[in-house]
Amino acid sequence: MVQEVAGESEFRRLTGQKGKLVVVDFTASWCGPCKRVAPQYEQLASQHPDVLFLKVVEDSNKELIQSLSIRAFPTFRFYLEGNQVDETRGANIQEVASKVVQHKAKVVQAFAGEGMSLGGGSGGGAADAGAASLTPEEAAAEARARRLARFGAMESTGEGAKPDPEVAKRNAKILASAGPDDSPPVAAASSSSAMDVDPPAVPGGGALGGGSKPRRAADPALVGQLTEMGFAEVRAKKALMFGNGNDLENAVNWIMEHQEDAGIDDPIPEGDQPPAAGGPMDVDNGTSAAGGVAQSLKCDDCNVTLKDMAAAELHASKTSHDNFSESTEEVKALTPEEKEAKLARMKAIIAERRAARGEEEKVDHVKREKARRTMGKEAAKTKEEMQAIARKNEIARIRKEKQAFDQERARLKAEIAKDKAERKARGGKLSTKLGVDGYKPAAAQGVYGGPSAAGGAGAGGAAPADAAGPSEEEQPAVKAEKSEEKMEKAVDMLARQTVAGLGGTAMKTCLAYIKNALTKPEEEKFRSINLDNNAFKNRVATCIGGVALLKAVGFAKEESRLFMSMEARDEGLLANAKEKLEDAIASYVPTKAS
Incomplete structure (x- = not known):
């Protein structure tokens, strides 16, 4: 059974197990080859219960896949005690099965000891006794034959199935070319059915500063056409070398996407060389793997034939189709008339895009200016309202203070008038004295209308000497x-x-x-x-x-x-x-x- 990994911590824990081979399938939900090889990978896992088979899906483990530098889907990696020991790319399940057998043998050797038989059962002793009579070379050849026979058996669909002649031929070829290390030769990276996920190089990336090499050499004819369209020569070369495809449309798209990048017009270093043709199939430059016949890619959703992986990626981004397969149909080159028509169409598209961008910038500028003016008016209005409120509050406070002042002044005037009337009635003398809280009776002055200085009473009598008011000293x-x-x-x-x-x-x-x-x-x-x-x-x-x-x-x-x-x-x-x-x-x- 294949176990799906969730997160980097779980990945480290599972791949770090001791005494067990761990195989990891790095896959993606949008990858056609990944979908095609998934059932075969499940079948392989059921045939090797002593091996841990894992699956890391790109959708939920993007950071992990980026940290592990996964460049293509599917990619299969092999781990022993947390250390990567091998890798293969592409939907080549036969190569994966071969490496499982190869590296599982290393686990057996690590745990084998004198007097122990890993086979178990009554048949193990006979096998060991037979193996003891063979020379080392004969024992190695027999071990290879057993593993290859087991490897070929995977092609059958059940018990009693007839062996596949093609599988037998391939096993014989591998056995004949096997080296002394008991390992069948395999390609370093089979990309004939792998989907390349290397990000397209940007002007500041690749050999220009990011570590990725150019994908191909720049076609001088296409460079000339791009310069005729008004693009700088260095931009044209970079678009053809680092872009998604070696054709005019992809080059124009690359330039339009990266025209604002820093370093877009920097010269290309002399050390940057395009990849050499040959080896595993490179759908960008048209070469194929040894013995391969794939000439193009085909969209299984709409039956459109595409020249290379870049064209497939572009098609997928435009249509959301995600089922692609290899095709033996060759995409024919354009005739001069078709090239001329396509060039005219590309020029029209570029002019249309530039005009649309100019109109969008004008509309955006008008929107920004309107927003700025609206915000300015609102800010000014808010400020005026706050100032008006502050003025009203201040006016109310001053009015309140003035009212209090007027009331106090009126009170004082009333007290003064009362004082004058009393002085006039009492012959210039008061029966009260002025204090902090106003006029209050003084005990020393007696009561208004009390006894006079002669001892009489009544309003007309003279006040007593001790009620004559404050003294000169007071x-x-x-x-x-x-x-x-x-x-x-x-x-x-x-x-x-x-x-x-x-x-x-x-x-x-x-x-x-x-x-x-x-x-x-x-x-x-x-x-x-x-x-x-x-x-x-x-x-x-x-x-x-x-x-x-x-x-x-x-x-x-x-x-x-x-x-x-x-x-x-x-x-x-x-x-x-x-x-x-x-x-x-x-x-x-x-x-x-x-």
Whole structure:
């Protein structure tokens, strides 16, 4: 039974068995000779149960076949303990059977020992005794005869079948020419029915750099025709030497496929020589194996006769036919008129292909340009939408901050109005004092409408002395507290203005003004800010809270400037404002303008 191999690891394990000959058939599902020899290979396996027969199918083991450098299908290889000892190519099952017998004998010799008979049974002793009376030459001849007889028996179809006269003649011929090594002569590689799978050489491959030799010599007549068609001479020669066939159509196809390859116009090295004729059949150059009569290949699916293997491969790629056989019919050469007609047809095909390629490139260029423009428009539209969303968000944030600022200002105005009304009603004195959270009653001032300084009650009575409001000593502290609160609110307002970094710029400018007033108070110019100065107008005046911050730390408006008098200068308040601004600047994160 033939066992199919799945993967390289299984292949290594099976071929590495000790004490057993392993035969491997490298085959492909599309190979006609492989299909024809498969039943015979199965029959051979049944006749040698002590030999392991394997099958490696190209469809599922491409990497393994490539790593083993398999060049034709079918290829049969013989392994002993993991080492390849022989190989044959082509669907020649007789040669495979001969090598099985030859290499199986080596396994027997390796395990034979003194006093042991591998034949077994009662007949083994008689055979050994008979063999002992023969000379070494006679024993070798008898062993060859037995193996060849067994080899010839394979041709029969069952018990009692008559021997084939052709097989007998061949066995006699092999026996007559057998050498002293007890091995019948066989061809190194029988390719008469093998399908060549060597990839076609490319300009950078073969003897030009890849290791494969040219398939044939370039026909000068065909070179001339190709150059007349407009192809470079070096390309024409390479197409005929490395292409799939030595004819005009295959050469043109090869050039069209490889015209973009690097090195296509490099000269052919002088050491590259075409293969010599003779030996096993080469369907590319028309020679045949010794005694062979195959002149062409025939497609069994459509009965088309093909000149060589390259033509068969081309036919298979176009029609998906995969059943081919050898034919004795010779493909006749074209007449001059036929050659001229074919040349004209090839020129027309080339012109048509070039025109089609040009049209395809134009269409592709238009498609790429349309795609580029569409992508550009979509990107621009997406960017505009994102910018619009950012602008809306920023406007909403500023509006919310302005509303909060307006609400706070309205609250303060209401408190001030309430304060004025109360002062007016109480003779210039308050029953409450202004704190961080607004006006709250003061325990020291009593209740509005409480006892007067004379001890009376009622709205018209005078307030008591201890309810007259803050003392003269308490006024600076209250004023400093209010300035501190205003300064902090102004810094917070500036820190919230992140669009285009406007708030950060305003805080840095105010910080410079405050540092000047803090470190150089003796010079008046460092306590004065020109309101018409462009830097002040662009950086501070346009931001909500900028001017309020300067006023909170002691600057007051005098005509066209903000000026800080020495009396209004509070060094502690300036130092605190400096610290607040530095912290706010350090944590400030600007956003880009839409």
